[in-house]
Amino acid sequence: MAATSTRLYCFTGGSVGPWRVDAVLPVIGMALVKPQRLAVSPASTTPPAPHSWQLSGITSNDRYVERTEKLALLNKQEGLGRPASTHAALIPIRKSAAWWALTQDERRDIFERQSAHIGIGMKYLPKIARRLHHCRDLGHDQPFDFLTWFEYAPEDSKAFDDLLAALRTSPEWAYVDWEVDIRLTFDFG
Ligand code: HEM
Numbered sequence: 470m471a472a473t474s475t476r477l478y479c480f481t482g483g484s485v486g487p488w489r490v491d492a493v494l495p496v497i498g499m500a501l502v503k504p505q506r507l508a509v510s511p512a513s514t515t516p517p518a519p520h521s522w523q524l525s526g527i528t529s530n531d532r533y534v535e536r537t538e539k540l541a542l543l544n545k546q547e548g549l550g551r552p553a554s555t556h557a558a559l560i561p562i563r564k565s566a567a568w569w570a571l572t573q574d575e576r577r578d579i580f581e582r583q584s585a586h587i588g589i590g591m592k593y594l595p596k597i598a599r600r601l602h603h604c605r606d607l608g609h610d611q612p613f614d615f616l617t618w619f620e621y622a623p624e625d626s627k628a629f630d631d632l633l634a635a636l637r638t639s640p641e642w643a644y645v646d647w648e649v650d651i652r653l654t655f656d657f658g
Pocket residue numbers: 530531532533534542560562564586587589590591593594597598599601615617632633636
């Protein structure tokens with residue numbers, strides 16, 4: 470059943486795919502091998518050979534967002550696949566055991582009251598479009614906890630970097646123990 474779920478996405482770094490890999494930057498922890506191209510496919514597919522790595526994640530229900538925040542997000546955000554969004558970032562993230570040992574209310578407190586993750590993120594909508602994929606519930610063989618995906622126009626690259634800088638200095642990021650920043654350009658050629 471899981472293999473046919475449309476909530477499951479695979480990110481395959483290798484020699485095929487419409488996204489050219491411009492950079493693979495280790496932010497915290499180990500780097501990943503830099504492939505030439507990235508393919509994003511819904512559901513679990515046989516990885517095209519040769520490939521460097523394949524990461525999977527599933528979209529899911531919200532964990533932290535409250536009703537007023539959800540309405541504000543829905544009001545401001547735009548979807549993926551906009552023609553002007555020729556730049557993208559895949560940022561796989563793992564959080565520490567200390568994070569996962571917290572209770573839901575403790576995590577929410579760090580996520581929004583202390584770190585303003587949504588408050589900061591809102592300022593960058595609709596320039597940055599995003600999709601969050603969870604990996605933990607797929608089992609133990611996934612190296613990361615989250616695969617975060619962002620799309621934006623080239624002129625919004627600086628805004629995206631500012632957003633990352635703000636989040637990475639927040640208390641929430643003290644719990645991030647592995648993060649890789651993969652930058653991409655849409656290029657069918
Ligand atoms: C574009 C602006 C952004 C907005 C509006 C935004 C908004 C959100 C929201 C609403 C959630 C919570 C979803 C829930 O309730 O479960 C969330 C979770 C998350 N976001 Fe963002 N975000 C943004 C940018 C980013 C960036 C740039 C990163 C990574 C570098 C990131 C990484 C994450 C992660 C890892 C989670 C999951 C946190 C957890 O469950 O522990 N977000 N984001």
